[in-house]
Amino acid sequence: MQSVPAGLAPPRTSPSGRLPFALHASILIALLAASSAPTPLYPHYQAQWQLSSLDITVVFSAYALALLIALLTTGTLSDHVGRRPVLLGALAVQVASMALFATVDGLTTLIGARVLQGIATGAATSAAGAALLDLEDPARPGRPALANSIAPVAGMAAGVLAATLMVRFAPVPTITVYAALIAVFAAQAIALVSTSETVRRRPGALRSTRPHLALPSAAAHALLLNSAGVVAVWALGGFYSSLGPGFTRLISPGGPEYAGGLVFFTLTAVAAPTVYFTRRMRADVSALLGSCAVIPAAVLTLGALYLAGPVLLLAGAALAGFGFGAVSQGALRAVVDSVPAREKGGTLASYYVLSYLAMSLPAIGAGALTAGFGLRAAALAYAGCVAVLATVAVATLTASLRSRRRTPSPDAHSRSATSNYTSASPDTPAPEISVLATHNR
Secondary structure (H helix, E strand, O other): OOOOOOOEOOOOOOHHHHHHHHHHHHHHHHHHHHHHOOHHHHHHHHHHHOOOHHHHHHHHHHHHHHHHHHHHHHOOOHHHHOHHHHHHHHHHHHHHHHHHHHOOOOHHHHHHHHHHHHHHHHHHHHHHHHHHHHOOOOOOOOHHHHHHHHHHHHHHHHHHHHHHHHHHHOOOHHHHHHHHHHHHHHHHHHHHHOOOOOEOOOOOHHHHOOOOOOOOHHHHHHHHHHHHHHHHHHHHHHHHHHOHHHHHHHHOOOOOHHHHHHHHHHHHHHHHHHHHHOOOOOHHHHHHHHHHHHHHHHHHHHHHHHHOOHHHHHHHHHHHHHHHHHHHHHHHHHHHOOOOHHHHHHHHHHHHHHHHHHHHHHHHHHHHHHHHHOHHHHHHHHHHHHHHHHHHHHHHHHHHHHHHHHOOOHHHHHHHHHHHHHHOOOOOOOOOHHHHHHHHO
């Protein structure tokens, strides 16, 4: 009989386990779809209320910072009270935020809607992601980590595409977009009620809500190694998400209103399949490859700015999407795979804290630069900083790979020990297995 780690319910290996897995993946997708849905609507809000680029980055960053606070306070809550209660509460808050979006009448209510959305997304992200890890099928190892990597970018791509199409074709898109999302979240909440809990309750729920980062040392080392690349790709994503529509208008002033959402859609649409196709790569190789792609992506973005070329802008966004997908997949796999099951919720939360800090703080800085010096100068400084971070990531990961190649693997140690033993005289005692095991660990 298979043993079950403390705190975890028995794993699902039957076909019935596929439906809960799909449901939790769909919740992640829908949450991130909602997060990117306002991007194509920003030009409408700017025109209606005369908002500046700084105002838009503040709106965007209000979401990211609220999400960070939720991750710091509720990131490990589902490890104590269960995944389902946290997800049901988060979906209820998300529905409220969508209703507020549909009735916004100015900058203040727009920020309020984004704050509510950030709280809901932060609380649900780590809980849904940890539930996917709980539901891992031993016959298909690695699927939860893949879903955790691909669902966010697939969701952002779906959200920005659906909102862009509604801006172009649907009546009153500022209401229609959010009404559709309310229906999705309500359906998911109803479906979630009928699923089984994946973890057993354990004490410490109230104590877990004190702001903290739960990051074991092995995961901290992996995150530190990948931090420059993670910051580079998420910062680039934050730029395209918040200032992308304004940047598109700067390059192509005569373009349609909905064109602003196509740049961020290009990034996320390329990132999603990249996560899938790099899943069999070594985590550090995937992160290195993605970091290498960020540098020419920044160059193409600046080329589009100075040559007024929308094609160059889309090419840069596509290359940035490849970098985003490869780095996110590799870094997340390296971090999560290094911790036991009961610590995965807090570890995921810590990873997303770094990611969303990288997405929000640079975007605020870019908005401030835009207000003071113009979007052209802000884009130049932003792309330069991202390129420097990507260069640091390439150097760090390359050094790590070279170090690993110089270090003999555990298998090499075992083969060497076996060879030495078999070549010794019959009177030589065999090495203690416990000593070899300790050495290999």
